[in-house]
Amino acid sequence: MRATVIHGAGDVRVEQVADAALLEPTDAIVRVSLTCVCGSDLWPYKSMGADEQGQRIGHEFIGVVEETGSAVTGLQRGDLVVSPFTYSDGECEFCRESLHTSCVQGGIWGSPGNDGAQGEAVRVPVADGTLVKLPVEPDDALLPSLLTLADVFPTGHHAAVSAGVRKGDTVAVVGDGAVGVSGVLAASRLGAERIVIMGRHTDRTDLAREFGATDVIPERGAEGVERLRELTGGQGAHAVLECVGTGDSLSMALRLARDGGGVGYVGVPQDGEGVDVREIFMRNVALGGGVCPARAYIEELMPDVLSGKIQPGRVFDHTTDLDGVPEGYRRMADRESLKTLVRP
Amino acid sequence: MRATVIHGAGDVRVEQVADAALLEPTDAIVRVSLTCVCGSDLWPYKSMGADEQGQRIGHEFIGVVEETGSAVTGLQRGDLVVSPFTYSDGECEFCRESLHTSCVQGGIWGSPGNDGAQGEAVRVPVADGTLVKLPVEPDDALLPSLLTLADVFPTGHHAAVSAGVRKGDTVAVVGDGAVGVSGVLAASRLGAERIVIMGRHTDRTDLAREFGATDVIPERGAEGVERLRELTGGQGAHAVLECVGTGDSLSMALRLARDGGGVGYVGVPQDGEGVDVREIFMRNVALGGGVCPARAYIEELMPDVLSGKIQPGRVFDHTTDLDGVPEGYRRMADRESLKTLVRP
Numbered sequence: 001m002r003a004t005v006i007h008g009a010g011d012v013r014v015e016q017v018a019d020a021a022l023l024e025p026t027d028a029i030v031r032v033s034l035t036c037v038c039g040s041d042l043w044p045y046k047s048m049g050a051d052e053q054g055q056r057i058g059h060e061f062i063g064v065v066e067e068t069g070s071a072v073t074g075l076q077r078g079d080l081v082v083s084p085f086t087y088s089d090g091e092c093e094f095c096r097e098s099l100h101t102s103c104v105q106g107g108i109w110g111s112p113g114n115d116g117a118q119g120e121a122v123r124v125p126v127a128d129g130t131l132v133k134l135p136v137e138p139d140d141a142l143l144p145s146l147l148t149l150a151d152v153f154p155t156g157h158h159a160a161v162s163a164g165v166r167k168g169d170t171v172a173v174v175g176d177g178a179v180g181v182s183g184v185l186a187a188s189r190l191g192a193e194r195i196v197i198m199g200r201h202t203d204r205t206d207l208a209r210e211f212g213a214t215d216v217i218p219e220r221g222a223e224g225v226e227r228l229r230e231l232t233g234g235q236g237a238h239a240v241l242e243c244v245g246t247g248d249s250l251s252m253a254l255r256l257a258r259d260g261g262g263v264g265y266v267g268v269p270q271d272g273e274g275v276d277v278r279e280i281f282m283r284n285v286a287l288g289g290g291v292c293p294a295r296a297y298i299e300e301l302m303p304d305v306l307s308g309k310i311q312p313g314r315v316f317d318h319t320t321d322l323d324g325v326p327e328g329y330r331r332m333a334d335r336e337s338l339k340t341l342v343r344p
Numbered sequence: 345m346r347a348t349v350i351h352g353a354g355d356v357r358v359e360q361v362a363d364a365a366l367l368e369p370t371d372a373i374v375r376v377s378l379t380c381v382c383g384s385d386l387w388p389y390k391s392m393g394a395d396e397q398g399q400r401i402g403h404e405f406i407g408v409v410e411e412t413g414s415a416v417t418g419l420q421r422g423d424l425v426v427s428p429f430t431y432s433d434g435e436c437e438f439c440r441e442s443l444h445t446s447c448v449q450g451g452i453w454g455s456p457g458n459d460g461a462q463g464e465a466v467r468v469p470v471a472d473g474t475l476v477k478l479p480v481e482p483d484d485a486l487l488p489s490l491l492t493l494a495d496v497f498p499t500g501h502h503a504a505v506s507a508g509v510r511k512g513d514t515v516a517v518v519g520d521g522a523v524g525v526s527g528v529l530a531a532s533r534l535g536a537e538r539i540v541i542m543g544r545h546t547d548r549t550d551l552a553r554e555f556g557a558t559d560v561i562p563e564r565g566a567e568g569v570e571r572l573r574e575l576t577g578g579q580g581a582h583a584v585l586e587c588v589g590t591g592d593s594l595s596m597a598l599r600l601a602r603d604g605g606g607v608g609y610v611g612v613p614q615d616g617e618g619v620d621v622r623e624i625f626m627r628n629v630a631l632g633g634g635v636c637p638a639r640a641y642i643e644e645l646m647p648d649v650l651s652g653k654i655q656p657g658r659v660f661d662h663t664t665d666l667d668g669v670p671e672g673y674r675r676m677a678d679r680e681s682l683k684t685l686v687r688p
Contacts (some may be wrong), residue, residue, distance in 0.1 A: 096602060099628060101628065162630070259443060260438065265625075268625065269621045272622055274617065275619040276616055277613045277618075277619060279610075281613050281633075281634045282634065284443060284445065286506070
């Protein structure tokens with residue numbers, strides 16, 4: 001079969017790889033209908049050292065179950081499913097606490113020994129726990145929005161939940177990437193009254209407005225903080241969603257928060273710059289978040305996608321096939337696209 | 345009147361100062377019955393630059409109302425009261441949200457323009473909002489325990505609440521100072537099942553055991569983390585109370601937490617060493633806490649003190665009069681005493 005392999009910074013190739021095949025009785029093989037490129041895929045795309053062997057990549061997909069191991073009981077050939085970006089057994093102590101990313105049998109697509117999602121098919125470990133059936137036909141127009149349940153929309157939602165967004169709140173969102181605008185949508189869905197997106201790319205902040213943002217602040221750093229304080233009677237935001245992952249953005253997020261407020265961070269930390277708690281000690285600002293346990297949120301979020309109440313799939317502004325994946329990376333890295341949808 | 349003034353590291357003096365006097369109609373004058381020295385007083389005692397003018401110090405007191413301004417309605421001469429370590433109006437948006445430390449009219453004892461608590465009397469701004477009447481006689485044996493409601497016990501409680509301690513939890517407490525052992529007592533009161541104190545001073549960890557600690561780990565850093573993991577089936581603690589305030593202790597606290605757990609930090613951050621969120625991103629460990637809004641907790645905690653159910657005043661292991669305050673500082677700095685009680 002064919003799948004995407006990353007060999008280093010700027011070097012993404014679509015190659016012939018070993019067919020996805022059952023290894024364990026709890027596995028399923030899923031033929032990929034729809035996958036996409038994630039902002040977090042851009043980190044290795046920007047910085048990975050050259051590696052001739054390469055590494056499979058991609059972690060978001062919808063597909064059709066093609067084969068199931070003997071111990072799989074909840075799925076059958078032909079089921080249309082969405083997979084969260086990590087697999088998990090659904091049974092361990094952590095899964096039962098809705099922290100599927102800490103599953104004792106868990107793992108992530110594209111890591112050594114695991115297929116990546118940007119390919120024709122994926123072997124899914126602990127398939128019963130991992131996959132969620134979709135009650136639509138494989139050609140349904142909702143599929144792109146349902147695909148966002150794999151990662152980007154739950155990740156925005158996780159930022160909002162971790163920041164403690166409540167009805168009526170003023171929320172600030174740091175970052176206008178696909179996660180940031182998804183965070184706007186999630187905050188709006190949770191009843192935030194005022195949602196300020198901190199971003200400077202008009203096409204993205206325009207989408208954020210359609211997702212519920214009431215204000216846009218293009219300034220960064222101290223100037224951005226000052227602008228938000230002007231908008232909020234000097235107080236800052238009840239909840240801040242940090243959707244970038246640098247020390248600067250996290251530091252800014254902490255300063256944007258109102259006393260007693262919360263910051264939910266979901267941007268994968270890149271530079272190891274530390275959080276100076278002296279910035280928040282006197283103000284009791286809490287910091288929550290981390291890698292999103294997407295599996296925990298899918299059932300909660302799906303009804304609003306199915307009903308059309310929310311359209312998180314609007315983050316996709318470019319569609320290609322498997323051959324177009326390298327170009328999809330380039331476009332996203334050059335900010336020509338917000339998020340690339342792939343139909344293998 | 346006489347009061348304590350700090351003039352620099354190691355230089356605490358009891359001096360003649362201006363009598364506490366009403367300045368605003370919302371003020372009250374309180375004659376101090378009982379005060380004490382706080383671990384946070386030791387930071388300037390260890391590091392403050394020489395200052396001939398000096399600075400008033402001390403922020404925990406119980407006393408008797410001596411005089412009230414014309415706008416004070418809830419207090420009268422002769423009332424026995426406890427004061428939290430910050431004053432607050434009780435009426436602003438933040439006070440109504442139980443974040444009295446962010447009160448728009450708030451402040452802290454010993455700061456410029458404010459009396460310190462380690463003296464004969466204190467002018468209390470916004471007295472109706474700040475002071476809490478005590479339903480006991482001025483010579484009641486419970487007074488030392490009631491004095492802990494000013495700071496040290498609510499601060500331990502704030503760490504526990506901010507860490508998200510719940511019934512049945514495994515809790516780790518970093519630091520065996522007065523706040524740490526108070527955190528043990530608070531976690532026990534909230535129903536924690538297993539409480540591990542990280543500390544190496546036997547007299548203090550013995551008190552922690554009497555307050556509810558089930559285990560003591562004297563090792564620090566990676567070794568201490570390893571020991572806790574051994575005790576908890578490899579998982580770590582559901583909730584970690586950081587009661588020291590250095591970068592090392594906070595970093596250790598983050599590593600002690602179980603995936604999905606929480607760290608409540610109340611140690612005043614001293615060294616500005618940053619929190620590396622890469623230590624917690626994949627594990628979704630949350631960080632909460634900050635300066636304790638003691639005023640918010642006093643009514644909740646007082647009944648258990650009055651009933652004798654808890655005895656937080658056991659942190660006091662040395663009692664002196666006003667003249668003995670400098671010696672009280674020295675004893676605490678040299679770890680000869682856990683906490684010094686002062687009867688002016």
